Amino acid sequence: MYNTDIPTRAELPTSAQLLRSTAIAFVAAAGILVTIVLPSEYAIDPTGVGRMLKLTEMGEIKTQLAEEAERDRQKNSTGSVEQSVRPVPDQRSSLFGSTLADLFVSPAQASGRVVLAQAAGRKDETIITLKPGEGVEYKLTMKAGAKVSFLWAADGGVVNYDMHGTPTGGGKEKSYKQGRGVVSDEGVLTAEGEGGHGWFWRNRGSKDVTIRLKTDGAYAEIKRMT
Template sequence: MKNINNQTNIDNPNTIPVHSNATLLKASMCAVLIGAIVLVIAILPAEYNIDPTGIGKAVGLTKIAEAAQTDASPLPLVSPKKTTSSASNTLEIAPAPTVNEIKQARAQEPGMRQDKVNIVIAAGKGLEYKFLLNQGKHLEYDWSTDGGELFFDFHGEPQGDSTGFYESFAMTTASKMKGTLTTPFAGSHGWYWKNKTNLPITVTLSTKGAYLIKG
């Protein structure tokens, strides 16, 4: 009876074989060795472009890593620019002025002032008296003579003009004049007086505005 049972266990195909510890250790070592070989030959060249054996480069695996690194590289930073597009051109907006540029502009801009001066026009002579003003500034003026009349031309000359151009605002003969001028351009603005009498005439001129005295 015992012999029959032993024979049945040997011939049963569903019986699970039991391996020894030495066999399992050998199988584990083989798996680790195969994994290391695959890592060195295939994974490192393809993923990280590391090819200690040269096989990865030979079979083209390093090109995969190079392409991936190129795609992942960041784009260069470009400073944003405000533009206004049209069908024919693109207009780039100038950057905002710096603090130093603002200070320099303020230093060049004349401040508000108020002046009063006596100007003597010699007999039979002419004389000019001018102010330097920027465009769009207001000049308040009030002048009168000590009695006689003068021919005068109240006019302005553009800054930097070399053609001799000037614009007359008033031209007549009078002993006084009062008003306000809003300058049409940057440049010198003032009066040319002509004394046609035989005696000197004194003009008393009062002004107010953001100007420099040219004289």
């Protein structure tokens, strides 16, 4: 059997070459940290590159939503949790008419759009009105791995939101999706653990915004947390 020849001392990298490679790797890592990681995660952009790449805006959304959700959860920690599922009003805005109408088309007409699950479970339609500057959190009580199809749309303006889950008994919260200045969203929420999973919305506009949330799937109840 042929064994590879052991390299000679002259073929091995020198201490200077190793130090130079280490320095280059350190500089590259620092550059990535300053230009990509800090802007996209913490909205810290000392070089201005993050804003050019639109990463700083992403970081601003994350930090703003995290701060808002934390403030509202702290404010709600001494209050009671109440359920607020309101009846559907007869009048619908043009936005709801166009958005929600697509929800109930047949699978053949859906053409790839998310349609509420037909499996046995629970269905709710929740109406939420947010005054300027007001935030609210709704959560579904779900088992690990449970799935819920959802559709929500804002009438009268846009909202910031954070779709997340909180394990039963506390623990690290999981953020599934975030957005700023959004008018609607739809999809399937899959619980990564047993607990409360849902949305926090904030109205940053100057007028009242009404959110219509439709949920269908494997959950025990829907609660207003804030």
